[in-house]
Amino acid sequence: MIRSELLKKLVDENPELKIEEVEKILDLFFNQITQQLAEDGRVELRGFGAFSTRERASRKGRNPRTGEAVDVPSKRVPYFKPGKEMRERLNND
Incomplete structure (x- = not known):
């Protein structure tokens, strides 16, 4: 499943939310995981x-092209x- 498929599934299962709101939620979720990992x-x-x-x-x-x-x-x-x-x-x- 790719991000766009996940987004569509979340929108389909939550018709009370607009696609823009779901996108913001997904962005926040993934950004928080990335930020936490970046901070070790x-x-x-x-x-x-x-x-x-x-x-x-x-x-x-080894450089695969030259073997160096x-x-x-x-x-x-x-x-x-x-x-x-x-x-x-x-x-x-």
Whole structure:
């Protein structure tokens, strides 16, 4: 599901809200998650999962075009850990 599909589904399920209001809510939701992660925080949505960041160490990489060795700097990357309820629903055979 992409953002526009999510937006349409929310509008369809909440006819009392205008599309602009739902867009503002979605923007606020995603911006708050992004801001919290940028501040090295964690966001937990019970039953769904937790967003956090992980540190990747610097390393030697290779330019795929030339094969030349390049330095890849350390960086933080987003990480998602699914919650118990989500894992159970995905693996319910």
